[in-house]
Amino acid sequence: MKLRFLTLVMAAALLTTSCEKDYLETSPTGSVDAGAAYATTKNAKAAINGIYRAxxxxxxxxxxxxxxxxxxxxxxAMGEDLVFPNASSNWHVPEMRWQAHRSESSVGDEMPYQLYYRIIGNANIAIASIDNAAGEQGERDQVKGEALALRAFSYFNLVQLYGKRYDAAAKPNSQPGVPLVLQPITEGLPRATVEEVYTQINADLAAASALLTSARSFKSHINLEVVKGLQARVALTQQNWADAARYAVDARKGYTLMSVAQYQEGFSDIANPEWIWGFDHQEDQSEFFGAYHSYISSNFNSTVIRLVPRVINSLLYDRIPTTDVRSRMWVKTPTTANSVVPAGGVRAPYMNQKFRLPGTPSTSAMGDIPYMRAAEMYLIEAEAQARLGNATEAATALFNLVSRRDPSYQLSTKTGAQLLEEISFNRRVELWGEGFRFTDLKRTNMPLNRNGANVVSAVAVLFDVPAGDKQWEFLIPRRELNANKAIVQNPL
Incomplete structure (x- = not known):
């Protein structure tokens, strides 16, 4: 049987998601074969643009x-820190309740599988085809390096969601991961082990690192520092602490942490000096009410934002010192004077002001999206050093970040579990809304605990999930099970 999500979109995506109009006009059919897409490095770069667009x-x-x-x-939303104050809009509520990813036929379960395998399918075509493209060797290296990194990025996301957590103490991790498809093929494959998937992720990132440089035209594209950042994330997840710290330092080279003033500018501009990688939202690529800032910003004029402003876990927020600029990213008691909302928008306690678009209200959802920031790399270094028992190095890395957010912050003298908890607290605050909490809980084998905060029971429904519970695994989508007889389901 064919692996459904790898075959339906591979060739068509090379055309329909391309960002370069001249390439679209020269190949105006419903799909483009790999030979045409990768005949030249110019065409190949257009095809890679299409993968980013996807x-x-x-x-x-x-x-x-x-x-x-x-x-x-x-x-x-699947963690405890991003809170919905009411259920006036149903978007992402099934995910928050841990219902969507445990239903084989739900959009919330199927979407990430289709998304990341679509990227993988197109990256496989690029990797298999680019060596024969007419053009400069440096351009071929760039395309191949980006494709390898995109494939690694996608498998890293997939294995964290659909597989069990990686456990360095239980190597090799023989638990089922996801199908490991490395060629542009159509037949369905069985699930590789978690260990095998991580081995391939690391191999792809190492190969990408050898091909890419720091140079690039746009921050929306992967360069050497982005690869180092991905290597840092993967090493942290695999409990490979020394590599995680080393890669994190390399990834942030050349990127400066935001000033206090820059921190309050809305997290919507890729020109920010701290952003290592992100989506540069162009006017001809608008998703309107289906865009990131339509769901996360404080002031876009959408029904979701007007009715259900995003708020922070009250227990977390109440620990942020008032001298810390991050305390201004949410408003505990919002008023017309201290918070920005769209006309007629609800003001809820602890509401988000971190993500904000220009205008009051904003009628455009064209904000850029942060995929990777230098701040994350300081946090990875700090955590990795702390887990190695290097308290001084960990505290220094943490100080180098937090002192830029809070001029009153003092170098931590904590050690062991207390130091790790301080790092975790700052990670939760710093990266709120940027997509790390569920996987952080899973990789550290921590339970979900939403108790005692401002989490509304009628909205969240679910408050506790033990560490290691089967609910930490997304189910393999039903459409994939029907199409690929080689695959097996996770425990129901």
């Missing part, structure tokens, strides 16, 4: 499931 379009016809940025919101 990261942010709507999937399964759903306005609220707009690719990777939707997953950033969903994975935070």
């Amino acid at each position: 990261m942010i379009v709507r999937y399964l016809g759903s306005q609220g499931h707009f690719g990777h940025p939707a997953m950033m919101i969903i994975l935070d």
Whole structure:
């Protein structure tokens, strides 16, 4: 049987998601074969642009499931820190309740599978075809390096969601991961082990690192520093602490942390000096009410934002010092004077002001999207060093970040579990809304605990999930099970 999500969109996506109009006009058919797409490095770059574009379009016809940025919101909503104050809008509520990813036929379960395998399918075509493209060797290297990194990025997301957590103490991790498809093929494959998937992720990133440089025309594209950042994330997840710290330092080279003033500018501009990688939202690529800032910003004039402003977990917020600029990213007691909302918008306690678009209200959802920031790399270094027992190095990395947010912050003297908790607290605050909480809980083998905060029981429904419970695994979508007889389901 054919692996459904790998075959329906591979060739067509090379055309329909391309960002270069001249390439579209020269190949105006419904699909483009690999030979045409990769005949030249110019065409190949257009095809790679199409893969990046595929990261942010709507999937399964759903306005609220707009690719990777939707997953950033969903994975935070599945944690305890991103809170919905009411259920006036149903977008992402099934995900928050841990219902969507445990239903084989739900959009919330199927979308990430289709999204990341679509990227993988197109990356496989690029990797298999680019060596024969006419053009400069440096251009071929760039295309191949980006394709390898995009494939690794996608498998990293997939294995974290559909597989069990990686456990460095239980190597090799023989638990089922996801099908490991490395060629542009159509037959369905069985699930590779979690260990095998991570081995391939690391191999792809190492190969990409050898091909890419720091140079690039746009921050929306992957360069060497982005690869190093992905290597840092993967190493952290695999509990490979020394590599995680080393890669994190390399990834942030050349990127400066935001000033206090820059931190309050709305997290919607890719020109920010701290952003290593992000989506540069162009006017001709609008998703309107299916865009990231339509669901996460404080002031876009959408029904979701007007009725259900995003708020922070009250227990987390109440720990942020008032001297810390991050305390201004949410408003505990919002008023017309201290919070920006669209006309007629609800003001809820602890409401978000971190993500904000120009204008009051904003009638455009054209905000850029942060995929990777230097701040994350400081946090990875700090956590990795702390887990190695290097308290001084961990505290220094944390200080280098937090002192830029809070001039009153003092170098931590904590060690062991207390130091790790301080790092975790800052990670939760710093990366709120950027898609890390669910996978952070899973990789650290921590339970979900929404008790004692401002989480509304009628909205969240679910308050506790033990560490290691089967609910931490997304189910393999029913459409994939029907199409691929080689695959097996996760425990129901």
